[in-house]
Amino acid sequence: MFYEPEKRDRAVLPHDPFKAIVAPRPIGWITSMSAKGEVNLAPYSFFNGVNSRPNLVMFASEGHKDSVSFIEETGEFVCNLATWDLREQMNDTSAPVARGINEMERAGLAPAPSRIVKPPRVAASPCALECKMTKIVTMDALDGTPLDCHVVFGQVVGVHIEERFIKDGVLDTAAMRPIARCGYDQFAVADKMFSMIRPAR
Numbered sequence: 001m002f003y004e005p006e007k008r009d010r011a012v013l014p015h016d017p018f019k020a021i022v023a024p025r026p027i028g029w030i031t032s033m034s035a036k037g038e039v040n041l042a043p044y045s046f047f048n049g050v051n052s053r054p055n056l057v058m059f060a061s062e063g064h065k066d067s068v069s070f071i072e073e074t075g076e077f078v079c080n081l082a083t084w085d086l087r088e089q090m091n092d093t094s095a096p097v098a099r100g101i102n103e104m105e106r107a108g109l110a111p112a113p114s115r116i117v118k119p120p121r122v123a124a125s126p127c128a129l130e131c132k133m134t135k136i137v138t139m140d141a142l143d144g145t146p147l148d149c150h151v152v153f154g155q156v157v158g159v160h161i162e163e164r165f166i167k168d169g170v171l172d173t174a175a176m177r178p179i180a181r182c183g184y185d186q187f188a189v190a191d192k193m194f195s196m197i198r199p200a201r
Contacts, residue, residue, distance in 0.1 A: 019045075020183020024190075027181055028059040029080040029090055031104070032070035033119040039111070040066045041093045041103040041122070043082060045181035055156035057131060060139075060149060066099050068136065068150045075133045076117035077154060080125040084177040084189045089124075116158045126165055126176045130158035 003009065005018070019025075028047025032040045044067070046060035057079055061068050071077050082090040086109075093103040104111055104122065111120035114130045121128035131154030139149040165172050173193060180188045 015184060017183060019181070020186075023182040024180030024188040025182075027082040027090065027179060028057070029082045029093070029122065029125070030059060030067050031078040031080060031119040031121060032067045033074055033076070034066075034070045035073040038070070038100045039102045039104055039120065040070055041080075041107070041109070042067050043090050043094050047079070050153070055129070055159075056134070056153060057129060057156060058151055058153045060151045063148050064150055068152060069099075071133050071152055071154075072136060074118065076119055077131050077133065077152070078114055078117065078119050078121045079129040079131060080122040081127040081176065082179050083126060084179055084191070086122070086124060087179055087187070090179070112160075114158065121160060126162040127171075128160040129156045130160075131155060132157050 001012075003013070005016075008016070025045045026047055028044045030040075030042055030044055030047075034040070042065065044059040044061060046062075048058060050056045050058050059067075059079075067077070089107040089109055092107040095103075097103065097106065104120070110123040112123035114121055114128075117130045117132065121130070134153045134155050137151045137153070139147045139151060141147055161171060165175050167175075174191050177189050177191045180190065182188050
């Protein structure tokens with residue numbers, strides 16, 4: 001099968017498989033705070049690390065949502081690790097609610113103070129990355145048409161790790177059971193790892 005994205009046969013593929021192809025995608029569970037001190041917590045599946053030295057992350061928002069607005073105002077955010085144990089709360093924070101509603105409180109999650117940035121982190125999350133925004137890029141389509149898609153880039157300035165997940169100096173990702181977004185309404189949990197050594201040449 002081959003199709004051009006805007007011309008797919010909807011009788012064969014009624015739902016766009018794009019997100020099922022680009023999968024699984026790590027979830028950036030983003031805490032941000034407005035200049036007024038309003039707290040927002042929202043999951044973004046267009047999220048990833050983009051550099052290791054220094055640590056850089058990004059997430060993309062389809063729509064100029066509160067997370068983007070708050071980060072524009074304050075330049076800070078936190079990436080909390082979404083795990084199997086926190087899946088219901090993560091999903092709850094994806095609900096569209098009015099600006100100013102604290103999704104962390106709404107989902108019954110306790111906040112924990114960050115060390116360097118102002119937005120709080122999710123206390124129950126085993127890892128959190130405190131970040132300072134480096135830039136926000138509004139994307140364009142191929143023909144130059146501006147899109148309502150905003151990519152937030154940030155540099156990690158602080159890292160929180162629950163120490164029980166560190167074994168012999170290595171973070172045990174599988175033990176934390178992070179969840180990832182797949183296509184449609186599907187998710188995956190990473191609870192089994194395998195190793196492969198990069199070839200020397």
